[in-house]
Amino acid sequence: MFDRMAEKITPRTQDFSEWYQDVVLQAKLADYSPVKGCMVIRPNGYAIWERIQSNLDRRIKKTGVRNAYFPLFIPESFLKKEADHVEGFAPQCAVVTYAGSKDLEEKLVVRPTSETIINSMFARWVQSYRDLPLLINQWANVVRWEMRTRLFLRTTEFLWQEGHTCHATPEEAEQETRQMLQVYVDFAEEILAMPVVPGLKSESEKFAGALRTYSIEAMMQDKKALQAGTSHNLASNFAKAFGTQFLDSDGKQKFVHQTSWGVSTRLIGGMIMTHSDDKGLVLPPRLATTHVVIVPILGNSPMKPQVLEAADKLAQAIRDAAGKSALPYEIGVDVDRDETKQPGWKFHEHELVGTPLRVEIGPRDLEKGQAVLTRRDTGAKEFIAIGQLPEKAVTLLAEIQAGLLEKARAFRDANTFTVRSYDEFKSKIDSGGFFVAPWCQDKACEGRVKEDTKATIRCLPLGSDFTPIAETEPCMVCGRSESNRVRAIFARAY
């Protein structure tokens, strides 16, 4: 396998979707499994998930949330207790009908999400206002039967975290929903270097069973939108279905107000489609395991031992420099000593898997006291004195992380348009991008856009980033000015 010259990656301009698949498979991030719609996450991909988990887990815990684990199986009757919820999820459920060599009395659904099973426990655990807020998260696998799947982006089984909280008042639930949305925004931008728009989902796009759904939306390099995380205000919908009540300090029994929020292995797909290029994966340093690879150029040189020794010393010097720096993570530095491969093959391989920095050092470099340092993101190469290389490498890692976010943000901004006329929108939608427009909040207008153009409302963006469009303008679709207009982002999406 390691002998094979890597296959060619389809260029993005030729076929974006083929390009994506080529990168995922050739960088050995994931593979198709024999089970329809289920993927295998290979070590290179799982290492990225581990970085995501450990960083996000820390952020979630900082807000006072604790991890727990709830059963994989949900009795079928539980799912049916919340009417919208079962309507939304039943068509996607995988169902266990026999177990232990017997037909089950009650069928068990493999969790598509855990609001119902968790509420059955919350109803037992919550008694008094002193038990609130109850802040729980779980890292788990979930199953949603999908017809059309795509590695990381949409798979029958995926890994995620799902937070579930109970609060005494509607205000606190709304505050928690928004707080976790902000955690996702910060995480996506600081760690994945993926700029996102936080916003409110339209009624027709909200979570089945929620009062209100917020999401973060990212723009991929093909200018399509990717929903990268959601945070739901569930009000008391599940609490009423399961009897999750508490005795308040005023002596009255009340239903709790709840939230749930989650991000999944889909983030890996989003990160790939945000940064990677025709050579393969471009990995933000915060997600890398190996940050710097040193390739000694040996050939048949009699200086081989000296070059290898210099490479090892340099590796240690880079680790030391990172340790002493303000870099908020530990870095991995490898020396690629494999003598069965040519340097050219190695360069190609390290580009494919996205190692942020590459150092080349050969006998002639050693004589001159220098080495070649190459950035994966820009491809920029420079000769640099060995003594200065460690500090430079550390500086570059921070620059690459910041640069990837900036570049992606500039790309998104350049492809975000304000539109007021439906004709203009229809003439532009085929070239992709985010379209910010006034919308009358009528489902009919939302539906018409989808039918005409396959674009959907990604969100009603929060904040003031899109002020060129005033909420007082007439609806882009129907032109009416009677009902409450809002600013909506229309786009084609994954």
Place this chain on the structure above:
Amino acid sequence: MFDRMAEKITPRTQDFSEWYQDVVLQAKLADYSPVKGCMVIRPNGYAIWERIQSNLDRRIKKTGVRNAYFPLFIPESFLKKEADHVEGFAPQCAVVTYAGSKDLEEKLVVRPTSETIINSMFARWVQSYRDLPLLINQWANVVRWEMRTRLFLRTTEFLWQEGHTCHATPEEAEQETRQMLQVYVDFAEEILAMPVVPGLKSESEKFAGALRTYSIEAMMQDKKALQAGTSHNLASNFAKAFGTQFLDSDGKQKFVHQTSWGVSTRLIGGMIMTHSDDKGLVLPPRLATTHVVIVPILGNSPMKPQVLEAADKLAQAIRDAAGKSALPYEIGVDVDRDETKQPGWKFHEHELVGTPLRVEIGPRDLEKGQAVLTRRDTGAKEFIAIGQLPEKAVTLLAEIQAGLLEKARAFRDANTFTVRSYDEFKSKIDSGGFFVAPWCQDKACEGRVKEDTKATIRCLPLGSDFTPIAETEPCMVCGRSESNRVRAIFARAY
């Protein structure tokens, strides 16, 4: 809920099994779920699992293993490809028969273990001897339909890690099997403070599909054995079933030689039954999140602000002392500021959840420049000068960790007996313990012991800890000296 005075814990001497359940439920480690046999791991319990995961994961990775993730579902036909494997697992399987509102063409088994689905991928990934060894681990949930379940010890769904490796030769596979067994021994003793006997399973107790199974066996406080981890040499059994072959350096196609090995959330149950007492959980410091709790004794004292300030300062001083010490982990120090609870209630509560050290400090203590330091494991209390307390606390944490292992080891050794006569064995088995005896390796003798006494062969212990019994002595059960005798440990087990 926090108002309720904690219920009474059944004493161990009265009913060990009730005691265990009381500790698990009252310390809020786990709870029963509405799904038969499935448990909910509550935050106090899950925090222990997170400690187990992060430490063991580091040890596994140190041996060169990388994490990955394979599908939850296994096509039914895969399970049938290895004859012993399907015979062992089929009766315990939960099966998905419809999904996405349709009957499935091929039923999907919820993984009881992943040798088959993983081999279907290994068969694709392994081509050449240069791809070997292939060393993979996954952290996952698995499902085995159990009739009689017990929180943590035996549940329908449980969490575990399962390692799966491929090697070029039988010798390397055996070496890997033994290496991972040793990783489990070290982990159990150094982190869980749970002494274990590593050994070989008898033919009738080995993993369905393995050539050979090793296990680590621990003794609980009721003198029953608990199998705490297993490591299997699978030979080429699964490789042949799935065609996992490689082109060796001699130009020949060969089947890989494989291993698999795992530990699960059962370890938490084992840890509880090893150390805990009639007041609740006793937690080895390596598994604690809060290592020291400081309880300010306030009453109506006018010195309340001073006491609270002293408590906060002390907490920071303990953290600092730990940071500067050789203690190989970060410690958590909490000040229990809850003014709605009495100190007595708090002492009880912190004992229940197993916090290793408790500090009490009140106005009179403050005047004298002292505090009270209490160990959870022994209950020993002492007055100590506030200036000396931080270093003392750090020393005690190390002492508690070592002391728990020593105590458990002494208990096990005191209840491990060598027996040569079957009558003697039968007269002693009811009082519990490990019985080391010569065995002729005949299944009939093994079966007879089980029928007569409910005891099973836990393992054929490795190493020389049990040399009083020579392998040349006649079988304890049948008295024969013809066949190959071995030393076996007989015990009743969980």
